[in-house]
Amino acid sequence: MVEFNYIIMASQIQKKPFLLGKSLSELTDWVQEQGQPAYRGKQLHQYLYQKGVRSLSEISVFPQKWREDLANYPIGRSIIDYRTIAPDKTRKYLLRLHDRLLIETVGIPSRDRLTVCLSTQVGCAMGCTFCATGKQGFTRHLQAHEIVDQVLTVQSDFGARVSHVVFMGMGEPLANLEQVVEAVKILNQEVGIGQRSITISTVGLPGKIRQLAEYKLQVTLAVSLHASTQKLREQLIPSASHYSLGKLLAECREYVKITGRRLSFEYILLSGVNDLPEYAEELSQQLRGFQNHVNLIPYNPIDDADYERPSKNRIDEFMDILKRHKIAVSVRYSRGLEAGAACGQLKTANKELALNN
Numbered sequence: 001m002v003e004f005n006y007i008i009m010a011s012q013i014q015k016k017p018f019l020l021g022k023s024l025s026e027l028t029d030w031v032q033e034q035g036q037p038a039y040r041g042k043q044l045h046q047y048l049y050q051k052g053v054r055s056l057s058e059i060s061v062f063p064q065k066w067r068e069d070l071a072n073y074p075i076g077r078s079i080i081d082y083r084t085i086a087p088d089k090t091r092k093y094l095l096r097l098h099d100r101l102l103i104e105t106v107g108i109p110s111r112d113r114l115t116v117c118l119s120t121q122v123g124c125a126m127g128c129t130f131c132a133t134g135k136q137g138f139t140r141h142l143q144a145h146e147i148v149d150q151v152l153t154v155q156s157d158f159g160a161r162v163s164h165v166v167f168m169g170m171g172e173p174l175a176n177l178e179q180v181v182e183a184v185k186i187l188n189q190e191v192g193i194g195q196r197s198i199t200i201s202t203v204g205l206p207g208k209i210r211q212l213a214e215y216k217l218q219v220t221l222a223v224s225l226h227a228s229t230q231k232l233r234e235q236l237i238p239s240a241s242h243y244s245l246g247k248l249l250a251e252c253r254e255y256v257k258i259t260g261r262r263l264s265f266e267y268i269l270l271s272g273v274n275d276l277p278e279y280a281e282e283l284s285q286q287l288r289g290f291q292n293h294v295n296l297i298p299y300n301p302i303d304d305a306d307y308e309r310p311s312k313n314r315i316d317e318f319m320d321i322l323k324r325h326k327i328a329v330s331v332r333y334s335r336g337l338e339a340g341a342a343c344g345q346l347k348t349a350n351k352e353l354a355l356n357n
């Protein structure tokens, strides 16, 4: 009997290894395959997505014997390897995946929101010279359930519903487009997060912004521009050498046309590199005719990079030039900077820990 159960479990593991990511009807099919009544599918759905159980043995409404049998069934949750809490209450997590690789997730509370900053890859292949993740190189894509798991982890740890999601952690979301779109759908339909409360950030890959537009999601797109000339952009984002600024902006215009959604541009400010007034003028010209918003991100220092954060005066001057050109602009300071843990930094800081485990 034990052996028989094992064979059933093994075949299911091959078919679709993890329960996380399945819809209510798929979960209902699954409980029925296990010889249970259909209503247990709804219970399973609630415990997976709302209560955030890490093991099926925690589902108190299930019969005791079945819970014991299912205790080690793979549901697809990560393990919190390390957590740090900044004075502003931002929590940064290092999460261990099933293959022992580590990713970062951040939970950012504010007065009426709980925002999660999600990773989409282990590492990143784009190689941005100012980014700690870029310095780590690329290891692998995350699967949709591994993206969803990060939201559930933050939700459980804060004991509060996540209201907003930003794809601004490790990795380039459009390089892993299908899994990211699948994760958006699961977050929307199973976890209950509004698509309009989800932002996908990208440096842009040829054809991918257009491809995202075709899914007709209601998410907000944030494009990491960082430079107003092709030459400077390639210097900061090596992958941009395969994608001209003109083509990127043309695809952004197409995105707006297809989706009817606005998009925002992100521009990291690196002292003496891309923060000069003439670049602000040039940026204003590049963005003419766009209904958009520019987020200026003062550089958050990382190891192994020679950049510096500009002075407050420089930031204000850059912002004023954009405003004069009637561009909506705001400055975004990284939250939880005190913990020394911007995108990719937590993992870099804990590399030894990661290697030793």
Ligand code: SAH
Residues within 6 Å of the ligand: 130, 131, 132, 167, 168, 169, 170, 171, 172, 173, 201, 202, 203, 223, 224, 266, 268, 297, 298, 299, 300, 301, 302, 334, 342, 343
């Ligand atoms: N790969 C995507 C999403 C993840 S990076 C992208 O690049 O858009 C998310 C944001 O973090 C980007 O806008 C990037 O510019 C910013 N970022 C990376 N390293 C940073 C640093 N050292 N200081 C400030 N912002 C940084």
Ligand code: SF4
Residues within 6 Å of the ligand: 124, 125, 126, 127, 128, 131, 132, 133, 134, 135, 169, 170, 171, 172, 203, 343
């Ligand atoms: Fe990758 Fe974004 Fe970092 Fe660039 S900034 S290396 S695209 S994660």
